[in-house]
Amino acid sequence: MQEAIKPKVQEFPLFEGQQTYERITDQIARIPENPHPPAWTVMFGIGAVGTLMLITSLVWLLIVGLGIWGINQPVAWGFAIINFVWWIGIGHAGTLISAILLLLRQAWRMSINRFAEAMTIFAVMCAGLFPLFHTGRPWVAYWLFPLPNWLAMWPQFRSPLEWDVFAVSTYFTVSVLFWYMGLIPDLATMRDRAKSTLAKVIHGILSWGWRGSAVHWLRYEQAYLLLAGLSTPLVLSVHSIVSLDFAISIVPGWHVTIFPPYFVAGAIFSGFAMVLTLVIPFRILYPGLREYITMNHIDWMAKVMLATGWIVFYGYLSEMFFGWYSANQFEQFLVVNRFFGPYWLAYWALIFCNGVVPQLLWIPKIRHNLLLLFIISIIVNIGMWFERFVIVVISLHRDFLTSAWGQYAPTIWDWSLYLGTIGFFIMMMFLFARFVPMLAIAELKDIWHRLYHGHGGHNGHAGKHAPAPAPTGKGGES
């Protein structure tokens, strides 16, 4: 009974090649079934080495203490918080794609949602490590939860750091649920295709006895929509609360009212950059994916990056202008210190990476050049890291009193922990590619059916997204 306005996707094909239901299933399901390509082993190896480095860094941190990091007064936050914010931000693309793009009926999300959701989960894992260990006593981290206890210790609810605990843990829980629930029909597909008994049993257990009956699908769709509704506020709230870690204070450069939406946009910006960083090589590694993650998908992701990149850049311009307009000596000094202070390089790197380079995405040819896009996505990832460096370090190292000024330099352990999380992230992404269907098979088949297959003449399924023949129009970007 709900007619939908026809999504615009027919103008831009979502699939390449001649598709059938069997082909969609086969192309995606055979990736985890077949032996892995040699490049997989190399990348997994790199990730595993990184993970070992991560473990080493953490063990040494626990043995010696926080002194092995470069943090000290006045810059007590350093790498730990920079990396925390960076990783949390990266996770946002997954949530945006799974929740908001679903509610916006953007059919192109179906090709990348599984992938981006996996990315979200691993990114949040990496993010969570940093504040956990930054507390110095991770073994009593449960004190952050309001558990009744005989010490009558209670968390400080007025602190945004405490809000973070709830925001991030909710975020992680919902992301995992969303990802896993979406996987259930596909795990059942894997079960049905499995040749070995062990694989059948494992997939059988994980797919909860899914038989694909109409009742199953009804429940599934309802739960999916509910989870999408739950996740939507999370896209805004998680990074808004992270931004409040800074904005609640009165430190110049932190006490900025635009921080919440500016952080959220930055998170989506960096998240989409990371999706591109991963999708482009994965398409090379697994050529079958190219039929589903088409150049149109890449183009849309690049456009989302351009749009969110401008919101971020608007934030920088706004900070510059209002720094001057405030006529407040500390705010004005902050702008000057960013431009010409000891960390000027970080600031200008940020402007270059996030402000200048993304402008290339205005050009359709560049949005269709995979190599350039890959390079741009890496540059944006670096730029977004510098953004957090600028926010954390530049604001802290010289605030109000010159007597309290200081310098910050990361140690080798800061770097090894950071690079270690990147290794862990790579390892997890490749494990994911190895064991789980990387794209949502059921959803792709569904969207393929609706858009290209399901209509007879003009009336087809009046019930759902009634498809229509491709318009006669031509021209424009495609």
Added chain:
Amino acid sequence: MSHPASNEQQVRERIARGRSLALVVGIVGLAASLAGMFGIFGDPKLAFQGYHFGFFYWLLLGLGCLGMSLLAHATRGQWTLPLIRIWESGARAIPVVMLLYVPVLALGMKHVYEWMHTEHVAEDPVLQAKSPFFFWPADYTGTPVFFLVRFVFYAAVWFLMANFLWKKSLQQDQAKDPIEGEVLSRQRTGPASGMIVAFMLVFTLAMVDFGQSLMPHWFSTMYAVIMVVGGGFLALALAVYMVLQWRDLPPYTGKITYMPYRRDWGNFMFTLTVFWSYVSFSQLLITYSGNLYEFTQFYLRRNDGGWQYLAYLIVIFHFFVPFFLFLAPRTKKVVPQLLAGAILVLAIRTVDIFWQIKPFFAETLSISLFDITAFVGFGGLWFYFMLGFLNQRALLPQNEARLMEVAHGHS
């Protein structure tokens, strides 16, 4: 070509009638305001301040129309098609609002802008530091050259943008067939996206000039964001209201106001309700937590002297009520309910803008006669021109393949 003009006669007559009424109301309102500026009805200060409120409100609505048109052209959202001609016409009426502000620029800057008071600035290092933003290249005792230059610049930029969209849409209306129309429509997305960037940058400066500088010690980086969301919300509510009012008359009958469109409009109003609340609450929370007078003075003024009652109204009717109203699927199914929602938004947006602007001038809750005369004066003339522009062209985009599919698709 798909909507013969004869069918539209009734709507066009209504528009023409609305125009005549708007012109009369507008002239009466403006005449009263202008008379007030010369002290005929008491303190001219109140007349200028009320006039500024009227200016700000209708400028924001015009800019909301411009912003929504840009968004519609850039994203090519289906749901914007029935509304887009209304927004384009509204955007094209911005220069009228700008022109009507000349009396303040010529006669009453001192009554509106604190930074025009040389004696205050002389004692105040902060205002002195900010004065180049308004007076450059003169000093604060001179003419606010830079401010006036910007004023002309804004008017020019907004006019050029609105005119560009207007021309491009007209080209599509006059295209030879829907295929050419589709090509033209796609060609607009690039320039429209670029213009969104320019629009937001210019808008931010304008909001410093016409909003934040009224309390010159105060500033907020979020202000322009709150305002742009609010302006867009106002424009959306107005367009939805107009289209739904005319839902029984061609060309707005049938598929043009059918359920999928209404669902999208309702959902977008829901989104804007939430987003507006999100940015407004963020500004409040950050300001409250910092607790520095430089920032809190904005809220201290608005949370005292009776203004707090408007704030309560805004919290209830700008967040809680529309949140549940637009969330409910029923609102989008039942036309009068969506219409009521649009009216609610128009009303509470008006209260909100009043609460934003008037406390800059008054410590206690008050509405002067001139707040009303300027509001209806600016509004009358804005509507007069906007409806005139609307009547000049087809009421719906012509040669629009997507609209034709909707109109001639399954019944």
